Amino acid sequence: MARIEFRNLCKRFGEATVIPGMDLEIDDGEFVALLGPSGCGKSTSLLILAGIYMPSGGELLFDGHVVNEVEAKDRNVGIVFQSYALYPQMTVRENIMFPLRFKRTPADEARERTNSIADLVQIGELLDRRPSELSGGQQQRVALARALVKEPQLLLLDEPLSNLDASLRLSMRTEIKSLQKKLGITTILVTHDQVEATTMADRIICMRAGRIEQIGAPNDLYHRPSSLFVAGFIGSPPINLVVGRAENGQFAAGSVALPVEGAAGDVTVGLRPEHLSFGKSGLPGRIAQLEPMGREVLYVVDTGIGYVRVLEQGSSAAHASSEEVRIAFAAEDSLVFDSGGKLLECARIRPPS
Amino acid sequence: MTASADLVLPRSNAKASVDWTTIAARSRLRRRTEAVGAYAFLIAVSLPIVLPYFWLVTVAFSAKLGIAETKVLWRSMAVLVPAIIAFWLVGALSAHRRRMLVGFAVITVLAGMVFAVLVGPDLYLGNFIFLVEPNFESAVLSRGGQVTATTQYPSVWHAFANSLILAGSQTAIVVTVASLAGYYLSRFQFPGRVATLRSLLVLHAFPVLTLIVPLFLMLYWIGLLDTLFGVILVLVAFELPFAIFIMKGFFDGVPWDIEMSALTDGASRRQAFLRVVLPQVKNGIIAIAVFSFIRGWEEYIFVFTFLIRNTNWTMSLYMYFVRDDMMGVDYGVVSAVGVFYLVPSLLLYAVAQKYLSQITLGGVKG
Numbered sequence: 001m002a003r004i005e006f007r008n009l010c011k012r013f014g015e016a017t018v019i020p021g022m023d024l025e026i027d028d029g030e031f032v033a034l035l036g037p038s039g040c041g042k043s044t045s046l047l048i049l050a051g052i053y054m055p056s057g058g059e060l061l062f063d064g065h066v067v068n069e070v071e072a073k074d075r076n077v078g079i080v081f082q083s084y085a086l087y088p089q090m091t092v093r094e095n096i097m098f099p100l101r102f103k104r105t106p107a108d109e110a111r112e113r114t115n116s117i118a119d120l121v122q123i124g125e126l127l128d129r130r131p132s133e134l135s136g137g138q139q140q141r142v143a144l145a146r147a148l149v150k151e152p153q154l155l156l157l158d159e160p161l162s163n164l165d166a167s168l169r170l171s172m173r174t175e176i177k178s179l180q181k182k183l184g185i186t187t188i189l190v191t192h193d194q195v196e197a198t199t200m201a202d203r204i205i206c207m208r209a210g211r212i213e214q215i216g217a218p219n220d221l222y223h224r225p226s227s228l229f230v231a232g233f234i235g236s237p238p239i240n241l242v243v244g245r246a247e248n249g250q251f252a253a254g255s256v257a258l259p260v261e262g263a264a265g266d267v268t269v270g271l272r273p274e275h276l277s278f279g280k281s282g283l284p285g286r287i288a289q290l291e292p293m294g295r296e297v298l299y300v301v302d303t304g305i306g307y308v309r310v311l312e313q314g315s316s317a318a319h320a321s322s323e324e325v326r327i328a329f330a331a332e333d334s335l336v337f338d339s340g341g342k343l344l345e346c347a348r349i350r351p352p353s
Numbered sequence: 354m355t356a357s358a359d360l361v362l363p364r365s366n367a368k369a370s371v372d373w374t375t376i377a378a379r380s381r382l383r384r385r386t387e388a389v390g391a392y393a394f395l396i397a398v399s400l401p402i403v404l405p406y407f408w409l410v411t412v413a414f415s416a417k418l419g420i421a422e423t424k425v426l427w428r429s430m431a432v433l434v435p436a437i438i439a440f441w442l443v444g445a446l447s448a449h450r451r452r453m454l455v456g457f458a459v460i461t462v463l464a465g466m467v468f469a470v471l472v473g474p475d476l477y478l479g480n481f482i483f484l485v486e487p488n489f490e491s492a493v494l495s496r497g498g499q500v501t502a503t504t505q506y507p508s509v510w511h512a513f514a515n516s517l518i519l520a521g522s523q524t525a526i527v528v529t530v531a532s533l534a535g536y537y538l539s540r541f542q543f544p545g546r547v548a549t550l551r552s553l554l555v556l557h558a559f560p561v562l563t564l565i566v567p568l569f570l571m572l573y574w575i576g577l578l579d580t581l582f583g584v585i586l587v588l589v590a591f592e593l594p595f596a597i598f599i600m601k602g603f604f605d606g607v608p609w610d611i612e613m614s615a616l617t618d619g620a621s622r623r624q625a626f627l628r629v630v631l632p633q634v635k636n637g638i639i640a641i642a643v644f645s646f647i648r649g650w651e652e653y654i655f656v657f658t659f660l661i662r663n664t665n666w667t668m669s670l671y672m673y674f675v676r677d678d679m680m681g682v683d684y685g686v687v688s689a690v691g692v693f694y695l696v697p698s699l700l701l702y703a704v705a706q707k708y709l710s711q712i713t714l715g716g717v718k719g
Binding site (some may be wrong): 079 | 608614620632633
């Protein structure tokens with residue numbers, strides 16, 4: 001188990017700077033998600049942690065020791081790739097035992113550990129098959145077993161669930177999380193899927209273009225996103241963003257003016273669909289489209305500030321298409337960002353009375 | 354409204370009159386005709402390729418007096434051609450795989466029996482005398498009334514061994530170097546990488562014969578003229594560019610993830626290469642090994658130019674001198690040597706052909 005620390009860590013590939021300088025601390029036994037769109041440097045960070053890439057500058061510390069120049073084979077890090085990266089010419093058993101060969105683990109012990117880890121991830125009966133004979137979910141479990149069998153001080157998961165089908169993804173999510181809690185291994189999950197990150201991790205590191213945009217618990221990122229980018233990235237269906245101008249306590253956008261406090265100048269207002277509801281008063285509009293989602297219905301409403309998504313509970317639609325409605329929301333759920341995309345902590349917007 | 358009703362009526366009539374059985378029969382006929390046409394074409398173009406080998410074998414096993422006996426050739430043809438046509442008919446017309454296999458077996462047995470009756474009595478193993486008798490030339494020539502032997506032949510097994518050494522060591526060197534070089538070109542960035550890749554192909558484009566004089570001089574100065582090792586080096590140099598290129602393509606197909614995974618699993622770069630990457634390019638290695646071996650086995654120009662003593666003869670040189678001395682005198686022996694020369698290549702291809710068909714060439718990637 002290990003405490004991980006990045007000190008002004010940077011990575012360049014030739015001319016291109018992928019990570020300009022990153023500071024980060026991850027506690028022993030913590031489950032952290034690196035979340036961001038593709039190309040934001042999250043996989044590069046992962047490969048630096050694994051020792052595949054050497055940092056171009058700064059320091060990487062495991063338990064307070066600089067490991068910049070420690071080779072991958074000596075780091076005792078387990079990694080699960082998106083492609084699983086199983087060795088096709090070996091059986092499942094040989095795959096799982098592979099890391100133990102280099103640790104010079106005695107044969108008896110290696111066999112025992114392979115069996116117990118295989119039972120832990122429930123692939124005990126598949127040990128003599130080849131990876132090509134397994135389903136995606138089974139391959140995933142083998143990859144996990146191979147990463148865990150050497151009792152790593154750090155477990156890295158690179159988009160581990162994105163090749164699985166929806167229902168399997170859901171159960172693997174739960175399984176990986178409980179496995180991590182049981183073993184207490186410091187774990188870093190790389191993903192571009194905000195649901196994966198929020199459901200599994202203790203803490204989310206939201207990245208953008210090689211920089212950390214925000215670090216926090218899943219709830220913090222959802223309720224108080226520090227920037228427009230995080231607000232747009234977290235939440236499904238995505239947040240409604242309205243660009244406008246705040247002057248004299250009025251937020252003007254399109255043909256509508258809403259009361260605003262604590263903001264002036266060009267601002268962007270964020271309203272999550274699930275925080276909006278239909279009421280007697282509020283922003284007037286006409287329902288343009290309905291999207292039943294099972295437990296909820298997503299309405300797309302044409303208003304004076306453009307199309308607004310509203311998420312309503314209930315399996316059947318309470319409103320019909322082209323119905324005239326009024327959208328209400330609570331002021332404390334509103335988010336106001338300045339022209340640079342930073343959250344204005346004290347700014348609030350209210351529905352028209 | 355009336356207009357649309359008019360349009361609908363004739364259509365529904367036409368629908369009722371569709372005869373699915375006729376349509377199905379027509380398309381079945383078309384499929385059969387196409388199959389027959391395709392087989393006929395393929396057999397027509399493969400006959401000129403198959404026949405020479407067939408005659409070679411027939412002559413080698415039948416020419417008692419050193420002359421290809423037309424009678425035997427025609428008789429064996431009379432067995433072979435109907436057999437091929439029968440194979441083709443069975444292949445084209447049988448509906449089930451099992452029935453086809455049974456048909457093939459029946460034809461094989463029948464053809465074998467007819468062959469035994471028609472050609473069997475004329476079979477003759479005497480042409481293979483060179484396998485046991487180093488001084489076979491006199492023996493053979495005396496059959497035609499001549500007695501003077503002109504060439505001093507080494508044992509054919511000596512030439513056979515030389516060919517094995519030549520082709521084998523050349524293959525070993527090519528496989529080792531091409532695997533390492535292909536891996537390096539596929540995985541590492543270094544200045545001149547793209548230029549190297551391009552020049553590999555250009556190198557392969559040059560006709561090698563143009564270099565024969567400079568190479569002769571070079572081998573002479575180094576002191577490797579008239580040694581097998583000299584020829585091996587020359588062949589390796591010419592074989593390598595293409596082999597490296599093929600291996601690079603195979604290594605490109607091995608995902609990075611797997612190698613990274615091996616490294617985090619505790620393998621060094623070298624161990625990851627040997628235990629994880631190399632087993633995955635097995636097909637590529639088999640392919641370049643077979644091609645290199647065949648290339649070395651059939652090599653003629655360089656051995657003819659760079660090897661002088663008859664103890665250094667390879668099979669191709671042996672074949673050449675036998676042909677030189679006996680052509681016009683004894684076709685049987687020439688054919689028998691040819692058959693003997695052919696066997697290893699044939700065996701090798703038979704064993705390796707399922708790997709050879711998997712070769713794909715990657716493009717030059719930056």
